[in-house]
Amino acid sequence: MKKILTTVIILCSLFGTGCKKWLDVKPQGETTQDELFKTQKGFRDALTGAYIRMKSGNIYGGALTWGNIEFMAINWENPSPSNTALTKLINGDYTDATVRGWLDNTYADLFKVVADVNSILSVIDDKKSVFTEGNYSIVKGEALSLRAFCHFDAMRTYGPLPSAPGTARILPYVTTVSKDIHEPLLYQDFMKSVLNDLDQAEALLKDVDPIRKYSIAQLNPGQNDQPVLSDNYLLYRQVRMNYYSVLALKARVYLWLSTSDASYKVNAAKYAQMVIDAADPSGAPLFRLGEERDRANEDYTMSSEHISALSVYNLATTATGLFGETGSLMRYDFNITDGFYYLNNLFPVSERTSDIRWKQMWTYKTTAGATNYVMYKKYIQKAGLFPVLQIPLLRLSEMYLILTECADTKAGAEASYSFLCSKKGIPFTSFNSTDWLTDRRNKLIREYVREFYAEGQSFFTYKRFNLTTLPASWTYTYYNAKPTKYLVPKPDREINYNNN
Template sequence: MKKIFAIIIALIGFIFSACNDWLDVNPRTQVKKDVLLETQKGFRDVLTGAYIRLKNDNLYGGEMMWGTIEYLAQHWVVATGTTNAYLQAYNYTDGSVKDRFSAIFKTYYQTIADVNGLLEVIDKKKDIFTKGNYELIKGEALGIRALCHLDVLRLWGPVPSGEISDNKILPYVKSVTNEIHDYSTYEQFVKLLLEDLDEAERLLKGVDPILEYSIANLQDETTCDVEDDFWIDRQVRMNYYSVLALKARLYFWTQDMPNAALYAKKVIDAKDPSGKKMWTLATGVTMESGDLACASESIFGLSVYDLGKKASSSFDLTGNGIHEQSFIMDYYAFPTGERTTDVRFDKQWTSLSKNGQSIYICRKFHQLSDNPMNELPLIRLAEMYFIVMEATSSTTEANGLFSEYASSRGIATADLSSNKLRTLTKEFNKEFYAEGQMFFFYKRVNATGSINYIPLNAERYVAPLPEREIVYNNK
């Protein structure tokens, strides 16, 4: 069923791309949108369009997973004089770097426009929905809007642990219009984010089948009593627990540690109707089965039918030059000639020789031809563990969770009563390589050291706004 869903998504994406950008904010296309949103199916199609947009190369289909955001974290080898080299040097004045960030910024707000198109009218059309569909569609749309705005805040907003001014920083967009959107202060932006997530949580809590069935059952509509296949495969949709995880991520970002730990634990402790945990940490056996990206841990992800093809072209010596430098050995920290017990080193990395030097290539998103997962995890259970381990005030709780995590990854446990941040920084780096998380980690804690001899500072943590935004908003 998941494969069928992916094919349908791909087909819809082709149809959408063949139209004149029908979801763009343009009077010429307004009629198309109005006609589409006269039926429940039309609302579903618009929501599907937003999911497709999330898989765009400018977002989680590339730049915000293993592309731009990972170059900012100093994770890949680069060729001198390229856009990626300028990114790693934080040369935000280079024209090609500005263009890259502008494309990412534009695509985030296009996705936001996708969901805003349906959110603006859904309350007026409530009577066209069959049971639960109004709540499910609106809840998912609000969650997607929050997801995009949160990443916009994390990339273009200020360092959250630094001094926060009252200046207006970014637009929190809740309407579809040709007019320039008002900018919000940091505090206003965060407040609007929480309002969206609170409403999404309320809506999904009453209808989401993930609260009634296990993930395994929801991967096959024949094993659960739902209206149709729109209600299954909840791990690749913005589900109830995705919203809780996003709240944990937001609270963590804004330095509200008690609430960050509270919501992350709600996800960690989630159980299916049989009393089993909804998600468990992946192990070497999990990866051996073909789940190299630990998609079994995915609280929210995307179904990408050609993920294996993307991985093959992105992670090799002849493709986009995305391959790991020899300092990968430092992350795994084992003496020359000695094998590490860390299952990620053996399963997620492979070594090849280039110009007589060993190069380590990430295999995380490669797919086994006979059993492709084709799932791109955007929020995983492991992240919830890291949030609680850092945010909790209880050393006992932190150590207990680290022990569970260490056991699953084949590493030695550690006492987090001392050097907690140093230990978690190293493990977070290994865990989320090629998943677009490490730069945000450094920014959140306001790391001021250097990576690969490139110093980090507050200015380098804030991506440049597109020129259009600077001109129209007098930035």
């Protein structure tokens, strides 16, 4: 698959001048909004603004990807003992004012994205006449899927344990642009709203999304390639919420629901399989699992797996600053005989010669005073013209893990898991026949952590399993949690769901 061009190129061709225009938009001003939504381009610019908002450091440009959510999973060490607020976040003490500020900012920015797309959805049906063929469905479908995506992550973060959701009202599902208070919904009603938006998005995108008609390579043309579409806005579908993103998100949502009701596993598996089975016009798989050739090419985020991602033009600089020699995102891992201690939990010595998630991905710092700290290279970019400047939101490997977890037979679970193992370069071992369900659970927890490290999924995995300590098979039990750690407080006061 061709590498995605740098975001500077993408924004010039994909978004045109929309990004600059969005920065001048004031969504709360009715006159400005009326002007914006007079044209198809205005709707596109507004949708672009929502994607830009998602790159905020409070959400997917930081806190919900490699930042606070990873500290909550204890995937990073506190680099400064004097930073007591970070220590409290790591320990699940959410009473500290600084910690509450971080958490409140994440909540607020998630709902700012919701407000962005609600401004579109509140008027789009009355403006269908401004759209050329297919574009109404694409813009509306993407807006609905973004609304579902952000609400679902708000619920995963601030909602109840999925194994015991209770009967209390949890969070609002905001569908209007209003200064009125939005009342929280019951858990089941909230989740129905997520799925309702995704059902609508699926129906809207199914027959018009270019990702259903072209290969990924065709939709990601290089500088010297002739685009398959004259409308550049419809290219680069992997950096948008496309049709298959909707299916993948539905698989993730149904898996979450299955924690309290196993019957939902049928739908989780169904949608995961639909993504895996997606094919381009030649019949070749549309997405493929990352493998050794990708690692060797230093494509560490495995862009061939990206079902949906955020394009971030300065990712190389950001990653070097956060994860590099002087970066603050690292693990303490003092040297022992085999060179590592903490990482033995994730990468047994016997697997390190072949596991693509290990090779060249972890290394000790060489800076004086920091030589017992390990840095992670997933987002570090190789030198060259076409770095992969993308933060993945949904990846194909998750679909195989979902199939593994949802299989109702040992053989079915092993079929999906063994294929994933073959691509990731790890030996497949059958699930323990004495208690294969427990063995599957333990292996899945490990796979989620090492597969999605610095992608914000570890904490949610622990929450879904209500994990109090790591499986006994792990050599170093560094993670301990009470159920209260998963009950993250939402802001004390209602936020303004209009943007400002």
